Amino acid sequence: MWDGQFRQFVAVASSRFGWLRMHLRDKLVIQMSHRTFALLSLTVLFAHLAGADEKPMMKAVVAHEYGAPEVLKFEEVPRPEPKENEVLVRVIASGVNPADPLTLSGKYAREFGTHLPLIPGYDIAGVVEKTGAKVTRLQVGDAVYGYPTFGGGWAEYVTVTEGEVAAKPHSLNFVDAAAVPMGALTAWQALVDTAQLRAGQTILIHGGSGGVGSFAVQIAKARGARVIATASTANQDLLRQLGADMPIDYTTTHFEDIAKDVDAVLDPVGKETLARSYGVVKKGGIVMSLVARPDSAELGKLGIRAAAISVHPDAEDLAEIAHLIDAGKVKPVVSQILPLSDAIAAQQQAATHHTRGKVVLRIADEPKG
Numbered sequence: 001m002w003d004g005q006f007r008q009f010v011a012v013a014s015s016r017f018g019w020l021r022m023h024l025r026d027k028l029v030i031q032m033s034h035r036t037f038a039l040l041s042l043t044v045l046f047a048h049l050a051g052a053d054e055k056p057m058m059k060a061v062v063a064h065e066y067g068a069p070e071v072l073k074f075e076e077v078p079r080p081e082p083k084e085n086e087v088l089v090r091v092i093a094s095g096v097n098p099a100d101p102l103t104l105s106g107k108y109a110r111e112f113g114t115h116l117p118l119i120p121g122y123d124i125a126g127v128v129e130k131t132g133a134k135v136t137r138l139q140v141g142d143a144v145y146g147y148p149t150f151g152g153g154w155a156e157y158v159t160v161t162e163g164e165v166a167a168k169p170h171s172l173n174f175v176d177a178a179a180v181p182m183g184a185l186t187a188w189q190a191l192v193d194t195a196q197l198r199a200g201q202t203i204l205i206h207g208g209s210g211g212v213g214s215f216a217v218q219i220a221k222a223r224g225a226r227v228i229a230t231a232s233t234a235n236q237d238l239l240r241q242l243g244a245d246m247p248i249d250y251t252t253t254h255f256e257d258i259a260k261d262v263d264a265v266l267d268p269v270g271k272e273t274l275a276r277s278y279g280v281v282k283k284g285g286i287v288m289s290l291v292a293r294p295d296s297a298e299l300g301k302l303g304i305r306a307a308a309i310s311v312h313p314d315a316e317d318l319a320e321i322a323h324l325i326d327a328g329k330v331k332p333v334v335s336q337i338l339p340l341s342d343a344i345a346a347q348q349q350a351a352t353h354h355t356r357g358k359v360v361l362r363i364a365d366e367p368k369g
Contacts, residue, residue: 055079060155061343063118066106069347072120074340079157086159087138088130092366093178094153094340095123096359098211098268101351103151113150120347121153123358124160125168125177127367135162143168143367145322147181147313154343156363166318169325172332174366179332179358180215184321186311187216190266190288191223194307199224201263204255204280206273208244209235211358212290214333216266217242222329228259235356238333256280264288278302333357 055078063071082088100120103112125145128138138144146165152158168177191197203220207213208229220227221243229244232251239247248255254276261282267274270292277287278298286305287294294306324330335356338346340363349359 055081058156059340060119061121061340063104063120064116066104066109066116066118069101069104069344069351071104072344072347074343077117077119077155080152080159082130082132082159084132084134086132086161087128087135087165089124089126089144089158089160089165090129090364091121091124091126091153091156091158092174092362092364093125094121094361094363095178095180095182096346096350096355096361097122097182098350098353098355099182100347104347119152119155119158120343121151121155121158121361122147123178123181123183123360124148124153124158124165125174126158126364129157137162138165143174145169145174145177145181146315146318147185147311149313154340154361154363163315164313166315166322169322171326171328175337175360175362176332176334178360179211179334180321180325181318182311183211183358184215184219184330184332185314185317186212186290186309187219187266188317188321189311189314190290190307190309191216191219191264194288194309195264195286197223197225197264200226202226202228202261203264203266204259204262204277205229205244205266206250206255206277207231207268208242208247209238209333209356210268210353211355212268213266214238214242214357215330217244218330219324222324225263228255228262230255232354238356242333261285267291278304334360336360337362 057076058079060077062073062075065071102108103114128140128142144165145168148158148160148164203225205213205216208217209231217227217229227244228246229239230248230250231239233249236247236249248258256276259280262280263285265277265281265287267277268290274289274292281287281304283303288307288309290309293308299306336359338361340361346359346361349355
């Protein structure tokens with residue numbers, strides 16, 4: 001009897017209070033949905049906040065220690081952010097210079113102002129990606145080329161000031177433009193700013209087929225000077241193509257037997273070559289060395305001047321050089337194009353100091369249009 005009454009009670013309760021059970025169930029589902037939504041919102045918020053602290057990354061060649069080319073590593077690093085007086089450049093290509101191994105060795109770290117970790121690359125050609133608040137001359141989308149003072153060009157992006165870059169020569173693609181800045185600036189600042197070379201004068205240029213010498217020959221000719229240039233046997237034709245009036249094969253001929261009473265000498269070699277150069281300069285002339293400090297005793301005895309040449313970035317000089325390039329009076333010599341991942345091989349080649357013209361690292365495809 002009791003069992004039957006209990007079953008009847010349950011049936012009545014279920015029919016009368018079923019609406020309450022359903023209401024409580026729906027309310028619970030809604031509450032759980034609100035909580036789930038709140039948890040999801042917090043998750044998204046935290047992810048956004050965490051992402052805001054993450055810097056965009058880029059591929060770069062980095063040295064975490066000084067040494068031989070083998071210390072270079074190809075890795076992902078944070079992309080730099082331009083300061084208010086800087087622009088961010090998307091690098092298309094970057095040149096390799098004979099001085100790069102010296103920088104990488106750390107031997108002149110204090111003089112050069114370098115520090116670790118180091119991203120080499122002192123020749124760049126690329127496109128302005130972003131500008132700082134105080135930048136007035138450059139705009140996003142500008143094609144530029146130049147010399148970053150402290151390197152950084154062997155990467156997908158680099159920051160530079162307006163004084164370190166100028167408009168890329170219109171007649172050059174980005175790879176060829178990347179072969180220009182440091183070598184051409186060195187030649188320009190030696191011949192134009194220091195020697196004040198002018199039409200009718202004669203200059204002896206050692207290493208006329210190299211990264212600096214090849215530009216020096218052309219700049220000297222553009223200024224109306226007579227050019228005597230030295231190079232190995234294999235590069236005699238190149239000297240003629242660059243415009244040298246008197247090519248000399250240093251492997252078979254002593255330059256001092258041919259060069260007499262020159263107004264200026266540009267020497268990127270040093271040592272014996274520099275020592276033998278003093279005697280070919282006329283009184284009042286000048287010897288300019290890229291790698292050594294000239295002998296003051298010899299200078300005084302012969303009555304000649306001398307200068308130790310060090311290059312610096314200069315947007316106005318770069319603009320003048322670009323004008324000569326677009327006028328067809330100067331052209332870069334690119335002997336090899338390598339991908340950024342082959343930077344070690346490029347640095348090893350630079351260390352030989354026997355590169356014909358320049359080696360260039362291609363970092364991105366040439367922009368279209």
